[in-house]
Amino acid sequence: MxxxxxxxxxxxxxxxxxxxxxxxxxxxxxxxxxxxxxxxxxxxxxxxxxxxxxxxxxxxxxxxxxxxxxxxxxxxxxxxxxxxxxxxxxxxxxxxxxxxxxxxxxxxxxxxxxxxxxxxxxxxxxxxxxxxxxxxxxxxxxxxxxxxxxxxxxxGPQASQSFMLDKPLREARDEFEKAYFEYHLACENGSMTRVAEKTGLERTHLYRKLKQLGVDLTRGKRSAL
Missing domain, CATH: 3.40.50.2300 (Response regulator)
Structure with a gap:
């Protein structure tokens, strides 16, 4: 109690x-x-x-x-x-x-x-x-x-997302980063240029990071249709 x-x-x-x-x-x-x-x-x-x-x-x-x-x-x-x-x-x-x-x-x-x-x-x-x-x-x-x-x-678009802290650090960090980038992609309607500016990453680094995390690059664009 x-x-x-x-x-x-x-x-x-x-x-x-x-x-x-x-x-x-x-x-x-x-x-x-x-x-x-x-x-x-x-x-x-x-x-x-x-x-x-x-x-x-x-x-x-x-x-x-x-x-x-x-x-x-x-x-x-x-x-x-x-x-x-x-x-x-x-x-x-x-x-x-x-x-x-x-x-x-x-x-x-x-x-x-x-x-x-x-x-x-x-x-x-x-x-x-x-x-x-x-x-x-x-x-x-x-x-x-x-x-x-x-x-x-x-x-936003990931309304059901939550983060569990009782996982290995790398796994928990990857989940957070994936949700973070998906959120910004949705907010910027899939614009890699604006997402790069918002997150402070170079476009080439951003592309590699999104691919590594398995982020769907078409999600933000689809949500704008």
Whole structure:
């Protein structure tokens, strides 16, 4: 059982998330604005926070920045919104958010994100105590890279893509790189010139890399038809 803080100005959303998470055996604290969230964060020390982006007093991204700058962002935070752009989601993950859920949130996506968030929080605590020095494995950087990729994929042509971290490094890296290049090919409608510019690779190197990874070079062009 985990202690989860839900921050959302919509009463219906708060009640729904409380019901789902409570049925899952979690202890749930509710806050309808940033002021209540600050108090709950200090009082309850949550294991995970579900934080709405658009709120009337202080928006979720601003509150996230506040927690980060004051050393209070030591728990996984999952952002939620029905109107946020990819840029907003990426900004939040760069600040320190673990993931982004788009409203309306399905039960399956919510429970999966919560499960991954709690697992990531446990991994971070374990690593910081007795596994490796932070300089050796920067878990925050790894989390940010994978989360930004997942945000982009959830909103783009690879919506079902996910990355499993319990694989050999080379295999996991190849999966990530393949998804990364497929995403950019789709965004640029298959234009190798623009993909090369976006990824910082020379065209010849890019072609070799895509061939090595088994990337379908016609996918982006087909999606534009």
């Amino acid at each position: 985990a202690n989860i803080l839900v921050v959302d100005d919509e009463h219906g959303i708060r009640d729904l998330l409380w019901e789902i998470l409570n049925d899952g055996g979690h202890q749930v604290e509710l806050a309808e604005n940033a002021a209540q969230a600050r108090s709950a964060r200090l009082r309850e020390r949550p294991d995970l926070v579900l934080l709405d982006i658009w709120m009337p007093d202080t928006d979720g991204v601003t509150l996230l920045k506040e927690w980060s700058s004051t050393g209070l962002l030591n728990m996984p935070v999952i952002m939620m919104s029905g109107h946020a752009t990819i840029d907003t989601a990426v900004e939040a993950t760069k600040i320190g958010a673990l993931a982004f859920l788009e409203k309306p949130i399905t039960m399956q996506k919510l429970l999966k994100a919560v499960e991954q968030g709690l697992a990531r929080g446990t991994l971070r605590k374990t690593a910081s105590v007795d596994v490796l020095p932070r300089e050796a494995v920067n878990l925050d950087s790894v989390a940010t890279v994978l989360t930004v990729a997942q945000v982009a994929l959830d909103s």
